[in-house]
Amino acid sequence: MTGSTSTSDKILRCARSLLIQGGYNGFSYADIAKVVGIRNASIHHHFPSKAELVRTLVARYREEAEAGIAQLERQVSDPAAQLASYVGYWERCIADASAPFCVCALMAGEIPALPAEIVTEVRAHFRSLSAWLTSVLERGARQGSLHFAGTAKAEAESFMACVHGAMLSARAYGDPGTFGLITRPLLERLAPRH
Amino acid sequence: MTGSTSTSDKILRCARSLLIQGGYNGFSYADIAKVVGIRNASIHHHFPSKAELVRTLVARYREEAEAGIAQLERQVSDPAAQLASYVGYWERCIADASAPFCVCALMAGEIPALPAEIVTEVRAHFRSLSAWLTSVLERGARQGSLHFAGTAKAEAESFMACVHGAMLSARAYGDPGTFGLITRPLLERLAPRH
DNA sequence: GATCACCTACTAACTAGTAGATAGACCAAC
């Protein structure tokens, strides 16, 4: 309750942005302390261990993601527009470098080296994102606005993989535009504009 | 030249498999030394720094990848079959857990935290893989065996992203089968067997 | 006898995490 953003909030936000840069083993308590302006040990007061800090961070990330999707469901009703809006959100995040990678997609690659409680959290994000995409695709198919060959579930997994792969490619090429280059045809294929 | 596999070979192979597990910051000289059966310091005799070790490792990985693709070009001529063979290779690697992730795809996520010389190497792999896929798709389109909407280049980038994303999803779900589940419809869409 | 591959022994910096002190805020009892 210390003003608008508490110290633990600052720690979480800072840790998230460091995590997005280089993964779980790519940052340390010292890095966080330097940015937030407290001492190394003070972080332990808020989060007893690094695993717990990152678990909390991912849990909060998932909450925000679910809230964002709930808002999207309220504001946009057309399934094709919902997919476009989801992709557009990431396109903007990558373009302005504010959060140029999905926390969970990044950590999915490091899973064999991650504490179990974090793996659970990452897996849950994949499941819930896939479930939402499946529901959007199902609705779109029923309405006749979205077109694909197999099941909605399979198409959802493919869609999610393509978006995550596009993040990887954008990073590999060092070019934010690559993300849109890959995802735009993906949307076009599902909802052809004539 | 010490017998069939030299120590530096062993170090490279070991480092690769450790890298595939948890990324650049997910392993140390000590980890390699323990597996290979030499002392920590001996690794420096072969590779002066970690950055140099990993740079060499990626360069060799790229050589092997290019050799594999050259062999594929020799053995299989049909473009659709070439794509299927490429995906099949990864499906087997992931299923038997021998090398369940592309070294460059994994490190692409960590790029902001990677030494510059490694980033160059990773980027080069993305470019050469994309170039090969583009040539296969172009040939397939010319022959009429592969079908897609936009340019071959755009479709190649999308294909590559989807494959990399499928690796990520397989890891996230802890289920190797996920890779095939995502990539099979991808091949089916490009070359429908109706 | 030079070179190679390895060794022991070491360093400086960094890792997450702990112990215990301090300073301020809140809240009661007197």
Next chain:
DNA sequence: GTTGGTCTATCTACTAGTTAGTAGGTGATC
């Protein structure tokens, strides 16, 4: 309204272990 107790957030100072990397020595091989 002052006193005393508790809670919270931070600090300094520390530990044990790990990190990449270095210096210099040894024994075998060409």
